[in-house]
Amino acid sequence: MVVKKCPKCGSTNLVRDYEHGELVCADCGYVISENIEDLGPEWRAFDSDQIKSRVRGGAPTKFTSPNKGLVTEIDKYDRDIRGARISQKKLAQLSRMRKWHKRASIATSMERNLAIALTELARICSYLGLSDETKEEAALLYRKCVQHELGRGRLIESLVAAVIYTVCRTQNIPRTLDEIARVAGIEKKEIGRAYRFIRRELKLNVPLTNPKSYVPKFCAALKLSGKVQERSIKILNKAMKKGLVSGRGPTGVAAAAVYISAALEGERKTQKEVADVANVTEVTIRNRYRELKKELKLKVEL
């Protein structure tokens, strides 16, 4: 995979905001591109040699389809290979073949489980606006869970939700347990339990949620400028050095930083507006805001 760097500060710690198609530097807040390009393999060919060398590659292996994308399908183009029409009798036969071919391909119970899980996974990812890359990562992790026989005595859906949550955390994509619980239709408590379980069993090292990754999301929702984003990131960097971040809810910290930055940049939002998009209360914003103001000696004029 191509590792991109921030042109401003050189950091590789980039955060994606898929809802608004932006790539943002987590260290200085610089907005790198309006449209996130496809980071997957490039299948273009520029001359005939390349065409020859690449044409037999086929599509990239997909973890989201039950058979990893390597299917033999009987198509629905009811002609023989010369393009002549097929008789009614043959047509019925073909349709039966299609049916059984399809059934045979999801025959074992594990594969049936996967088929259900991956459908659900695709649905949730789409609702959460997650990229294909993230979706594939989640599908891969789900397969790993199945191999390790996690998920026994657990709803398929809660494992799927937990896997998605895990991948979002590792990829620094700002999605809260609440958001995932809402679209998955599973209780937050249940997802959290499944999440801790797979983290323990697979010995995953999931980093703490960085408040910085929420900044682009909140700013976009509040229609705030890139200036505010950069400022928020700066504030959060300082806050982290002072230890004002650990132990506190990442959304609350991020919300306070955005609230302060908006005021400093003359794009003031009310505490309630910020609180709503961050899904915390005004009181929490006030508490974090007070800490930040005190420790960082910020001069915020009302």
Next chain:
DNA sequence: AAGACGAAAGTGGTTGA
């Protein structure tokens, strides 16, 4: 009238015995 502020009491989750 609306927003900002903070105190006090209540809630749900984590942790350590």
Next chain:
DNA sequence: TCAACAACTTTCGTCTT
């Protein structure tokens, strides 16, 4: 499994713009 604990929320009264 239970109790202590910290973070967060709810609620409410007061002050500021």
